[in-house]
Amino acid sequence: MSAIRQAVLIPSYDTGATVYDTVRAARAQWSPVWVVVDGSTDGTAEGLQRMAEADAQLHVIVLPHNQGKGAAVLTGLQAAQAAGFTHVLTMDSDGQHPAGLIPQFMATSQQHPDAMVLGKPVFDASAPLLRVRGRRISNGWTDLETLGAGIGDSLYGFRVYPVGPLIAVMRRQPWMRRFDFDTEAVVRLAWRGIAPINLPAPVKYLTAEEGGVSHFRYGRDNVLLTWMHARLMVEFLLRLPVLAWRRLLKKPPFQYK
Helix, strand or coil: CCCCCEEEEEEECCCCCHHHHHHHHHHHHCCCEEEEEECCCCCHHHHHHHHHHCCCCEEEEEECCCCCHHHHHHHHHHHHHHCCCCEEEECCCCCCCCHHHHHHHHHHHHHCCCCEEEEEEEECCCCCHHHHHHHHHHHHHHHHHCCCCCCCCCCCCCEEEEHHHHHHHHHCCCCCCCCCHHHHHHHHHHHCCCCEEEEEEEECCCCHHHCCCCCCCHHHHHHHHHHHHHHHHHHHHHHHHHHHHHHHHCCCCCCCC
16 A cells, blocks of 8 residues: 555534634644534634644645534545545544544554544443443444444544545445444445554543534434434345355454454
8 A cells, every 4th residue: 555644634513613623733743634514604614724824734625514523524635535545534523532542543444544544432421321321222233234233332522533544435435424424434444445443542521611512413413323223234145145245254354352
């Protein structure tokens, strides 16, 4: 494989000043950092652009209107690929993800460039119990859809992806543009033969007083996830013979099992 070039990619939508702390923390650990502002109306686009003017390793892309997390990530992936980057670490802009672990995740990706390096969340007392329990359902479906490829968590967005395969997956179908991105990305990459490597990573849910912002909507987003898993299950049944053969031979994505 050609030389590995890695960047951090942060999609952001209306997180307020928290995004500035997130970007500073990421920049302290890695360069370059790309931020895609997904139609934010909170003034942070202008603030981030000012930060980028003073930092040549910070790149800011501003989308004219909100398109969804997956769409923002795809925009950043395409820009990073055009600049010659082969891998990106995605992290959320709301302060939940551990910037201090960026070097470790990047080093693991360097050692296994054909894999996806996935954060497996370690929750503390700040985690809403309903969301912790709810993600177990999505994780169960993901485990089935990949025939037990070893995806530790389907929803945690602190990850290193190989850029080329992920762009190829996203260009082939119209989904993965909103909250469904994180889960569908790992399932479809596993189907493509990209093996998961799981690393533990803490997640912190900030309170409103700490600047915490959540755009998750239980009804809307759970309907979206249900529709996504229904689609993936239909495709899984069609792919089952090939997946079973790969698993039997311990071929990707099953080699780290």
